[in-house]
Amino acid sequence: MVDSGENARRFTAQDLSFLGDRLAARFGARFSTGQALRDQHASVLTWLPPQAPDGVVFPESEAEVAEIVRLCSEHGVPVIAYGTGTSLEGHVNAPEGGISVDMGRMNAVVAVHAEDLDVVVQPGVTRKQLNDYLRDQGLFFPIDPGADASIGGMAATRASGTNAVRYGTMKDNVVSVRAVLANGEVVSTASRAKKSSAGYDLTRLLVGSEGTLGIITEVTLRLHGIPEAISAGVCPFATEKAACDAVIATIQSGLAVARIELLDALMVRAANAYSGLDLPESPMLFLEFHGSEAGVAEQAERFGEIAAEYGGGPFSWATRPEERTRLWTARHNAYWAAGALRPGMRSLATDVCVPLSRLAECVAETRRDIDETGLVAPIVGHVGDGNFHVQPIIDVDNADEVEACKGFLERLVQRALAMEGTCTGEHGVGQGKRKYLKAEHGEAALAAMKAIKTALDPKGILNPGKILPD
């Protein structure tokens, strides 16, 4: 169904054998070619065919990552950075073979600068691990993709999540990175100053480059103070369109909502079943407000007025931390909940993002398309950013269903592009969306991206077969 890259290997069995001997000599038990481990390091969360690497190595320092890249480069063998393996577009697959570099052991919080609201972490730290670490200091890191992903992987894929509407994405919350380039050199992209005009923005170039320009070995992140007051709630609507219109009006009013998420009726049903909620099975907004006690109350009241204009309500407010946690855990488990709608079938989570003004229209057309195509495909999304997910659950052994789903996905992306949107708001390109890059960016921009890739990785050893189409 997608172009997942050729399996053409540009290195010989002898290259690989030499490299394996050198990695084994250098890293001992931290290098393995065992089949089970290799299979674990291929893309297993999606319906994309897994393509296992030829070996897996577990570095414990930046210097070791540099050494691995230099060794692989000498033998012309690809290097694929691996965080938690929770990406959804085949980012960690090895279509041309190569060595998976598992950053899981580089999981230290290096330094918290509470007074500067920043933290320096190794790439294997996960978002939950980081927030557990920070909690006592009254600080938090807001970016929250569904999975408990690693910070390195989140930076590499320009991840976002439910809080992005207020706090931005990884693009906005990465202060600087350290990374090993294809030549084995280590770059540090920026100082800890909050802003700078000193030279090209290598930070933002590496954020979202999906391991194709460098392997991130350290990340400095912006932090935020845990708000004095948080309130969350759910608000049902008669239709997805009414919910989207309420979202549009909320954002346009300047209300600084911290989270505003849409679940369609099917996703609410899935969440009820999977997470033990008892919400009415209609399109639903999940909301959260951050601020002072008075500020949160003011925001909630204003949102209530807006929702009522679109026939939404009644609200259920969850001000107790346990209730809030229950709601947001259910939201974060949406991927698994949706999958459970058809046990044993494959989930095909995809995302697009459009300008907010087109959101209601895009969701409504997508709903119509799902129904006409006859798919089981719940919709859930970070609608405050114009970003939503569709998750068809399909029987991959049913050729008709696969074909129908293929057509639906094509139409979804073309619809988003026609509305001045993007083929992916936050999942990234990986293998699954390479074919849309030309339509989205045009020949000249794509040529510029390829020129940059070639300049920084002339041998093409860093995560080949990802982002850029052939």
Place this chain on the structure above:
Amino acid sequence: MVDSGENARRFTAQDLSFLGDRLAARFGARFSTGQALRDQHASVLTWLPPQAPDGVVFPESEAEVAEIVRLCSEHGVPVIAYGTGTSLEGHVNAPEGGISVDMGRMNAVVAVHAEDLDVVVQPGVTRKQLNDYLRDQGLFFPIDPGADASIGGMAATRASGTNAVRYGTMKDNVVSVRAVLANGEVVSTASRAKKSSAGYDLTRLLVGSEGTLGIITEVTLRLHGIPEAISAGVCPFATEKAACDAVIATIQSGLAVARIELLDALMVRAANAYSGLDLPESPMLFLEFHGSEAGVAEQAERFGEIAAEYGGGPFSWATRPEERTRLWTARHNAYWAAGALRPGMRSLATDVCVPLSRLAECVAETRRDIDETGLVAPIVGHVGDGNFHVQPIIDVDNADEVEACKGFLERLVQRALAMEGTCTGEHGVGQGKRKYLKAEHGEAALAAMKAIKTALDPKGILNPGKILPD
């Protein structure tokens, strides 16, 4: 005092003559080689020696810009994009000769998408022109360098200003750009979606590239709703250190101040004289709060408590729009006010930025250095971001004074770098700060920047002698 690039021309008089003929034939009176016009298009706002281009052309469309770049490329002649000429580090100088491309006639607001909070503009639109245009719709664009700079120039230099502490810099407020690359191709860097994970971040690569990677021909900007309530005020402190400590405490408390600016006593004196204010001549914070009526009052009260802890006060609050405008006009005219302290002398405005926790220390050491060096050099800054300016006013005919100032500037940058800061928070590199780039970024990062430059501009015709050291 600085390495302003060699004057070595890589093209012959014949190249230039042929090119001139072709530009004259194509653009008629919109191309000129008159000396006065050429001199106007060299860097005249700073003490850097002006280096006039060989000709100036005034395109009226993106297609014309592409045509100019192609013609210049054919003859190997540099192309220097020109906005309003208000940059401070020699960005528009032509050290290797070449053609200045004045974007002043491309000054249309192309489209306002109020419902998406974005606007599409041509690069010659200035920030004041844009805000005048937007006011009726209840929207504003917050980035405000001192000068009424063009949006294209602001994007190219990654400008910021007084509102950056709340609204971010050009990095955060540019949604996408269209640009002509060195090969004459036009790229569009991103869709209008609020976020995307689709490919390399060409937007952020062009923002801050100072015309060395492409010439920006259109910019899509994020807009913000004009706040329901705005209050501004000034608060004197006994010392700069006390003022900085109050700033640090304010930001750390999570107070979402919209503006928090430091003027040292000398700058207050200059502003009083130049802008007819009558502020006490002591270190002073200028502040502004945006929000709801209740929110603004709450913020002001909390700031008052913090300031008092550091001995600051009394406040003078200016809630009437005219009073506010008077204060902020005085702040924006600080460059001219400072210059008027020594009429006929040269202003040497420079800026650095450090992590907030180091701000008080950095300003205090800089104050001591100014006093010991015996310079007339007011300090003013966007201290909420850890960013401050020093503006020595020097007699360029006095070799001792020039030498003393040179030493001071070196120490200022080294001090900022030693404190994990940057050699420029917002002015950019241009010619003046090329020599610091290696110390700030290191060999490997600089090599990566050069590789990108070479990949996208192999002939080196786009604004040569800027950003990257030789």
